[in-house]
Amino acid sequence: MKNVFRLVLCAVLLVLFVSPINLVFARAFNNDFETGDLTDWEKTGTAFDFQPTWGDNPTARNRGQPSEHQGDWWLGLAEKYQGPVKGKALGQNPGDLADGVDAPQGTLTSKEFTIIGDTMNFLMGGGNRAWGTAEPCCVNLVIDEKVERTMTGNNTETMTRREWDVSDLNGKLAKLVVIDNSSGGWGHPNFDDVHQADRNGNNIPWSRVAAVDARGKLALTWAQMKKYY
Ligand SMILES: [Ca+2]
Numbered sequence: 053m054k055n056v057f058r059l060v061l062c063a064v065l066l067v068l069f070v071s072p073i074n075l076v077f078a079r080a081f082n083n084d085f086e087t088g089d090l091t092d093w094e095k096t097g098t099a100f101d102f103q104p105t106w107g108d109n110p111t112a113r114n115r116g117q118p119s120e121h122q123g124d125w126w127l128g129l130a131e132k133y134q135g136p137v138k139g140k141a142l143g144q145n146p147g148d149l150a151d152g153v154d155a156p157q158g159t160l161t162s163k164e165f166t167i168i169g170d171t172m173n174f175l176m177g178g179g180n181r182a183w184g185t186a187e188p189c190c191v192n193l194v195i196d197e198k199v200e201r202t203m204t205g206n207n208t209e210t211m212t213r214r215e216w217d218v219s220d221l222n223g224k225l226a227k228l229v230v231i232d233n234s235s236g237g238w239g240h241p242n243f244d245d246v247h248q249a250d251r252n253g254n255n256i257p258w259s260r261v262a263a264v265d266a267r268g269k270l271a272l273t274w275a276q277m278k279k280y281y
């Protein structure tokens with residue numbers, strides 16, 4: 053039994069020392085969709101089938117509402133253009149609208165993360181259809197299946213930086229859910245580049261959040277081990 057314990061202890065120590073090294077090199081969280089895909093997020097429905105979208109696609113069709121996205125990739129649910137490589141291979145053209153534009157519906161849920169910041173900020177655009185109304189299009193911060201914060205766009209494709217005070221949620225395990233529950237006019241959200249920030253408004257690297265998440269998992273494993281040995 054003691055040998056088994058030593059083996060488990062070695063495994064835990066290995067995780068403890070190797071994880072931080074991995075966290076430095078690996079992308080901690082696909083918070084801005086710059087992977088060009090939906091890594092770290094899980095979709096339902098069809099609204100996210102051709103997401104994320106690439107470049108300022110509204111401007112590519114002279115919409116007059118620039119996306120103001122971060123990097124190259126963002127969630128623009130009325131858009132159907134996945135860039136000069138993937139999009140072109142799929143027969144998409146710059147400026148293309150999603151099939152049925154506002155018709156598709158669905159949800160996109162992030163992996164869970166620990167809240168360690170005082171605020172969260174992100175780019176938000178699209179329809180102004182609030183959570184709690186019949187056909188919401190929004191992003192929600194969910195803890196224990198309860199919606200703690202919610203945000204919509206302002207009926208424009210142009211995204212602006214929005215913020216939540218999350219100081220009272222510190223230490224909680226949360227997830228983000230992007231929701232498109234509408235097929236009507238302005239029935240889509242736009243979303244990109246989410247961060248946690250400290251009390252001075254400085255964004256916290258997601259690698260630091262991931263390190264806290266890993267320590268939480270380790271503490272849980274340790275507590276379970278102690279029960280058996
Ligand atoms: Ca982005």
Ligand SMILES: [Ca+2]
Nearest residue numbers: 154156234239
């Ligand atoms: Ca929709």
